[in-house]
Amino acid sequence: MKKRAHIHHLILLLAVIVAVMPRTSSACAVCTGGANSAIAPAMNAAILVMLGFIATMLAGIGSFIFYLSRRAKMPAPPHEELSGMIYKEGLKNHA
16 A cells, blocks of 8 residues: 555655656757748647647537537427337237
């Protein structure tokens, strides 16, 4: 039990050390390109396109959930109600 607690404390300590080290979390200008470089607008446009894809997917999923919730609240069509009544009557006659 003590060994497990020591491992958890070590993991927590390593996570805190990594979180407070600014050099490990920031990329250099060579990796991301400088703010004044020629590819900065293209990178910004690519990020916006990717965000657009994500927003489109989330909107599609949300609209499908909304469609399903509205459809679940609608009454059953008459032919389904009739078939359900016939099925229930058939079960009563066989029992």
